[in-house]
Amino acid sequence: MDAEQTRAVLATMWRIRAFEERVGQLKRADEVHGLIHLSIGQEGVAAAVCGQLRTDDAVYSGHRAHGHALAKGAPMTRALAELMGRRDGLCRGMGGSMHLVDVEHGFLGATGVVGGNIPLALGTALALHAAGRDAVAVVFFGDGAVQAGLFAESVNLAALWRLPVLLVCENNGFAEFSPRSAHTPVERVRDVVAPYGLVGGTVDGNDVDAVWAAVAGLLPAVRAGEGPALLECLTHRLRGHYEGDPDRYREAVSSAEWRERDPIARLQRAATGDGRLDPDELPGFERTARDQVERAVLAARESPFPDAALAASLAYRR
Amino acid sequence: MTDPATDTAFDGRGLGTERLVELYRQMVRIREFEERVKRTFAEHPGVIRGHTHLADGAEASIVGSVAALRPGDQLTATYRCHGYPIALGSDTAAMMAEIYGRATGTCGGYGGSMHLCDPERGFLGTSGIVGQGIPHATGAAWAAQIRGDRDVVLGFFGDGASKQGAFHESLNIAALWKLPVVYVLENNSFSAGVRTEQEDANAAAGEPLATKARAYSMPGVTVDGGDPLAVYDALSAAVARARAGEGPTLVESRVYRLSAHGNSIAPPGVPLHYPEHEAISRFGAVEEYEAAKRGDPVPRFRAALVAGGVLSDALARSILADAAEEMQHAVDTALAAPFPEPAAALEHVYAEAPA
Amino acid sequence: MSTHETTYIGAVMEAIDLEMARDERVLLLGQSVGGRPDDPFVQRYGENRVRVTPISETAEIGMAVGAALAGMRPVVDATMAEFLLVAMDQVVNEGNRFHHMSGGRVRVPMVLKAGYGFTAGWAGQHTGSIYGMFMGVPGLKVALPSTPADAKGLMASAIRDDNPVLFLHHYLLTLDRGEVPDGEHLVPFGQAVIRRPGADVTLVATGWTVPMALAAAATLAADGIEAEVIDPRTIAPLDTATVLASVRRTGRLVLVDQATRHASVSAVLAAEVAEAGFDALRAPIVQVTGLDAGIAYSRPMEEHVLPDEAKVVAAVRRVVEYSGTRV
CATH class of the missing domain: 3.40.50.970 (Thiamin diphosphate (ThDP)-binding fold, Pyr/PP domains)
Known part of the structure; x- marks a missing residue:
């Protein structure tokens, strides 16, 4: 990552961090309702992957989708309005946190059932391939999805048909509420896809430079039609599975340990250390992001709730 | 007198003449049964309804696998299920009656060709949906693990099923829980009318399907499914591992299905028959199919046994004659057997509590 | 006990x-x-x-x-x-x-x-x-x-x-x-329970709509309308006999179902009662169900598609006041 790229990625990460911290507060104040999954601590993957995509590349995410949507370019105000159930939300208040969609920015959607997005991304990749375009489909999923049947069905077909799809697994070591060791004897997701000949690798997802480099290494071949790839990012989910999760299944991370791992702090240390960024410019990223979030909150609050009858009128395309 | 079966020709397995001949006898019985199913379409039009799937070509794989079991072990299979109960000792007359839809059938005429079972002999049943029996075998293995009797479960399925999510989910859990199950992937190179390399990334890359076992940190082996002793060896090792509590194995048994995927599918009124094999009808691969016929595991094993001095021509002829007579009896009694009462259709919808 | x-x-x-x-x-x-x-x-x-x-x-x-x-x-x-x-x-x-x-x-x-x-x-x-x-x-x-x-x-x-x-x-x-x-407690399948007796109208509800139907019945009772509330408890098997017997007493049937209306429990019950209890009905059967749409996220829309007490009360009133034209 050069200095400009680093600035862009850092700005995105701060936007996600500030957005999600605010969403956590809004959830507690009941301004955001329903089931909320936060990705605090995992922003680096979203920022480094989406930072190298084009608008016409397609991105799919799952139930933990805020970061991916924002990183792909979804306007923060409309994302927040969606979480607050407002008319100006990305989905007019129909979808909420788990079902964000922003077709305009190539964020084709988040699905709420684990792994359900993977075949969707394959289908988009097939369509892009059939149309002769060099756009790619990218799908984010957690390591829990790897044990679902449709994962293997998808990996086989993606490899067989050499689809332009990048599978990005955010391996946070937990599937829902239990550690990966309770779900599979295979520690690394790359080992699950290796028998199918998928290229890719495993990186420290909290090392944003490493994620960026890995994506830069994989993406050109995927785009050139040489077949799918898997990027496994080892991350750490700082929050519980969902907001309000009693969180008894995870060992707390000490603040010192977290400072070591926090992808934002790490990137800032690295980038100032090697001279890409000036230490003086760092506070600006956070301040800008938090200001933007506050403006988004105010704007979203201004947006009215949707007309209730919209719910039934959208059941079918008329 | 030395037992030829312990000679080098048979790798000193110690199976003994009697068991080797018995393996051959079971192969012949399966082949004869399947031939009579097939002939029924021509000789007794309309007697078999719906869909049948034959095991001809897989006899060595079936017999070699079942030979590795002991009483108390169990198995599940697919809609291509006639061979297993024959090898387990089920009554072939009742099986044929089931395929003919008669009240005296194995399942009283409720199941038909695709849903044979014989729980008393450990054959728990089949799923007619590709891949969906794999978790059933896995669950039965979980039950065996809990019982603690060191029983083992075999789960039979085809190459197409290895692309089903049920395969992936089941093998992962079985490896994780070290379940006493052996997955027997009978790779007959075709999923109905699609060649395996058209739908499988490993096959397309020229790799064995057993490669998939690596995704679960599970041993995967590929064996010549046309050789009952090679299958027996592979299964014996896998069963021993499972019995010892060391977990599952994926065994890919390479077979060549000698009949078409199933009988023709046609609306009522159109006579059913067994069409030409897909290798020829869809791919024009006449020589491939002829080569498979030349490699037919039944005469191949007979020749090996005869060459090894285990089987005489006279005994081979008598085994064939006995099997022909047994299956003639199966056909005759099934044809003469009564149909179920129509209203019996509403029985067994729900299991009633035992009295 | x-x-x-x-x-x-x-x-x-x-x-x-x-x-x-x-x-x-x-x-x-x-x-x-x-x-x-x-x-x-x-x-x-x-x-x-x-x-x-x-x-x-x-x-x-x-x-x-x-x-x-x-x-x-x-x-x-x-x-x-x-x-x-x-x-x-x-x-x-x-x-x-x-x-x-x-x-x-x-x-x-x-x-x-x-x-x-x-x-x-x-x-x-x-x-x-x-x-x-x-x-x-x-x-x-x-x-x-x-x-x-x-x-x-x-x-x-x-x-x-x-x-x-x-x-x-x-x-x-x-x-x-x-x-x-305490201890062993078995509820048989296929046996509906009458949660509240009443002579004027039969209300059938399941799950979360049972307390809703009971609340509606209490509201209606203040106006002198006595609703009988039946909870089938299992829908397969489904105890249609208890519902039919109740309809024979009340002559009116309102079905409450949280699910979408098309191909619902309420639709099945309506068909069974229409076929076997037509002679006992003094008014058309009315279904109060979820609307035929997915559930939207935003609260006003979520509430809009679901049945609620007011919808149940209104449906009962329409049935009780039925005068030979449409409900």
């Missing part, structure tokens, strides 16, 4: 606990089951019988079928009804088929436990009341408890049943408290 107070979900788990203690063939598996040495079920029954699973619904439910074929009585905690859809074949085309297609030679005693109706901002993929799509599946039984006591009694009966049972507990009732019989 002595009782104690507990929550709806507590009653469900109490039944599983008692049945696991009573019968060592009863197993428990699922994505949110056990998984920790300090889990009370693991401590009581061991990790062999209480197993956390990966996110592998087809294997979880298919393994339950296989374990049942091999003599066990597994309970799968599928967490949410929609997750059953990932494994639809195993739910509606495997376990429920085996007894019949084996001519009675094998049995598949298993329970699929799942929450439903998460209409609390869970949006499109977790909120459905999808029980209707399972009630017409031969070989499968479906229980929809509405009270803690029934939750306990139906779960115990489900575990002892020799067939696959879909046990659906309503998310919005999770923490409702009620008196539950």
